[in-house]
Amino acid sequence: MTDSQFIDAALRNWNINLDRATKFFEGLSEEGLQAEVAPGRNRLIYLWGHLAAVNDALIPLLDFGRRLHPELDDVFLKNADRAVENPFSVEDVRHIWRKTNEVLQAGFAELSPAEWLQRHTSVSEEDFQKEPHRNRYNVLLGRTGHIAYHLGQVMLTREAD
Amino acid sequence: MTDSQFIDAALRNWNINLDRATKFFEGLSEEGLQAEVAPGRNRLIYLWGHLAAVNDALIPLLDFGRRLHPELDDVFLKNADRAVENPFSVEDVRHIWRKTNEVLQAGFAELSPAEWLQRHTSVSEEDFQKEPHRNRYNVLLGRTGHIAYHLGQVMLTREAD
Secondary structure, three states: OHHHHHHHHHHHHHHHHHHHHHHHHHOOOOOHHHOEOOOOOOEHHHHHHHHHHHHHHHHHHOOOOOOOOOOHHHHHOOOOOOOOOOOOOHHHHHHHHHHHHHHHHHHHHHOOHHHHOOEOOOOOHHHHHHOOOOEHHHHHHHHHHHHHHHHHHHHHHOOOO | OHHHHHHHHHHHHHHHHHHHHHHHHHOOOOOHHHOEOOOOOOEHHHHHHHHHHHHHHHHHHOOOOOOOOOOHHHHHOOOOOOOOOOOOOHHHHHHHHHHHHHHHHHHHHHOOHHHHOOEOOOOOHHHHHHOOOOEHHHHHHHHHHHHHHHHHHHHHHOOOO
16 A cells, blocks of 8 residues: 555645646736746746646646647747747636646546556557656656756746745 | 555656756856856856755755765855855865765665655654655655756756757
8 A cells, every 4th residue: 555655745746846836827917927037048938838738748648538739839849939929828828727737637546556657658568568667657757847847947037036 | 566666766757857967067167157047046056055955964854864064054055145155165066966965875775665655854753643745755756856946947057958
């Protein structure tokens, strides 16, 4: 039964970072979201869309179903901030962020410990034999770190960090 | 035996972030380490010392022994960058960073799964009964995220991020 404690710890860590991001981004006005994390670097709205796109892509990666919004990738993953026109309003991003996270939470809740240790969908059965760390659990830890990485950047726009 | 897979995943994640930080900081000149992550914000040398102090404080928190360098805290934890005089040279910080991380690696390697789930030393036995998530494993995940958080900031000083 110790398995569940390791899983709880990882989900707790995911939720802490996700909640911190939600609180930060949802607390800003449309104008506030135009701020850059440093001169000439990504704007906050871009990083919010970027994190939403990465979360959305987790849905098929963890085998929870099809992506909800693959159309995010062109604006928020494949291209740099301001490189292509952004058709998404702040309201769109907020809606996608919430919905995507709901789907992930529901998926997480259904996984058994053994399923957490199964391969994610972008590694083949053959490669997984050689690299058994390429499992769902490892993806969760890595993506939690990715949120923390960008949180560190967005927090620079706060007066007191 | 699945316990060890959860532990391997967390240690892998720790090492990825730690190695990235080491590579970044050790690749810079003394002058390069004076750069600020954003105008008026922390300098790189401060963040390196800050992460070294947090790692050093993990030694007693995880019950691996006494701290090696509690004198870091005044400069890198309790005060903001440039608020107090910094008596540590870049060479000092590099040496402390390496040594502290060696002690942590040795400690990690000796823990059994059950020991990973034991309380850390800043929570009492009584509180731990109510909050069993306050264990060593949870500390490792949290501190890994803390490194990622500051990595996101220091990477802003790179031309292409």
